[in-house]
Amino acid sequence: MSTKATTYSRAQVAKSTDVNSETIRYYENYGLIKPPTRSAGGHRMYTKEHVLSLTFIRRSRELGFTLHEIKSLIDLSDDSEKSCTQVRDLSAIHLTDIKTKIKDLKKMEKTLTEMIKQCDANTSPACPIIDVLSS
Amino acid sequence: MSTKATTYSRAQVAKSTDVNSETIRYYENYGLIKPPTRSAGGHRMYTKEHVLSLTFIRRSRELGFTLHEIKSLIDLSDDSEKSCTQVRDLSAIHLTDIKTKIKDLKKMEKTLTEMIKQCDANTSPACPIIDVLSS
DNA sequence: TATAAATGCTGTAGCAGCTACAGGGTCAAG
DNA sequence: CTTGACCCTGTAGCTGCTACAGCATTTATA
Numbered sequence: 001m002s003t004k005a006t007t008y009s010r011a012q013v014a015k016s017t018d019v020n021s022e023t024i025r026y027y028e029n030y031g032l033i034k035p036p037t038r039s040a041g042g043h044r045m046y047t048k049e050h051v052l053s054l055t056f057i058r059r060s061r062e063l064g065f066t067l068h069e070i071k072s073l074i075d076l077s078d079d080s081e082k083s084c085t086q087v088r089d090l091s092a093i094h095l096t097d098i099k100t101k102i103k104d105l106k107k108m109e110k111t112l113t114e115m116i117k118q119c120d121a122n123t124s125p126a127c128p129i130i131d132v133l134s135s
Numbered sequence: 136m137s138t139k140a141t142t143y144s145r146a147q148v149a150k151s152t153d154v155n156s157e158t159i160r161y162y163e164n165y166g167l168i169k170p171p172t173r174s175a176g177g178h179r180m181y182t183k184e185h186v187l188s189l190t191f192i193r194r195s196r197e198l199g200f201t202l203h204e205i206k207s208l209i210d211l212s213d214d215s216e217k218s219c220t221q222v223r224d225l226s227a228i229h230l231t232d233i234k235t236k237i238k239d240l241k242k243m244e245k246t247l248t249e250m251i252k253q254c255d256a257n258t259s260p261a262c263p264i265i266d267v268l269s270s
Numbered sequence: 271t272a273t274a275a276a277t278g279c280t281g282t283a284g285c286a287g288c289t290a291c292a293g294g295g296t297c298a299a300g
Numbered sequence: 301c302t303t304g305a306c307c308c309t310g311t312a313g314c315t316g317c318t319a320c321a322g323c324a325t326t327t328a329t330a
């Protein structure tokens with residue numbers, strides 16, 4: 001039953017996972033994916049497993065997880081013993097971070113909107129935005 | 136009328152502007168603030184003008200402007216001729232960026248919230264979050 | 271005035287999370 | 301067997317700081 005596993009080049013994996021090929025190498029150095037076996041000439045030969053890993057990582061990145069957090073997620077998903085609670089907790093912490101960021105950005109949005117509005121209504125030579133920033 | 140201008144040390148300026156003292160040096164190298172004159176021993180002697188500049192920069196940073204954008208804002212505020220329109224436009228572009236970021240973060244927030252909810256309602260041994268990220 | 275503590279100086283390295291080279295080598299199609 | 305497309309490594313760059321090391325200077329205290 002020794003099945004010859006299909007392998008993929010970096011470019012192929014990059015395309016199918018939507019992860020930049022340089023980034024794939026970076027993730028390997030970072031320790032997020034297993035180092036693939038090499039061809040006689042030293043080229044990396046990725047497997048389906050790598051494709052799955054990279055997809056996992058891309059999805060996690062899209063949800064704003066840091067590489068460090070993703071490392072933890074991967075470790076936890078390997079554990080499988082009572083890890084779900086920890087995954088949940090990690091996600092919950094991350095969610096709080098996101099909420100904080102949204103709050104901060106909304107504050108910026110509000111202030112900027114007001115400043116621009118004042119600018120539009122402006123008749124004096126001075127710029128209200130510069131004034132606000134300087135005051 | 137040669138008034139001896141009051142000067143401040145880096146630590147003093149850092150304290151009064153709420154900008155880290157190392158950051159002040161960084162801003163100088165970056166070209167955001169004018170290089171202050173030096174004491175005989177080579178120590179920087181900041182003026183009130185520097186304090187105002189740094190406050191301007193801090194405020195702008197709090198509104199999420201990049202250092203590059205702030206450089207433009209400073210250039211425009213020095214111009215004073217029909218610069219208000221340009222300041223307004225720069226701010227409007229920046230506002231769009233912020234809105235995009237908020238949108239992205241809200242999407243993350245929504246997905247994460249749903250995932251965590253599923254986790255809480257979970258009875259199977261598998262972790263729904265890991266499942267979603269892997270799928 | 272002498273000394274010590276506090277601050278300042280420069281340059282450089284580190285953080286995240288990539289991306290983009292240079293200067294080679296390899297692989298697959300024709 | 302050549303050509304072109306890809307891959308290899310290591311390193312530097314990006315943003316916006318922050319944190320050293322290894323000194324010099326300034327300021328406060330005795």
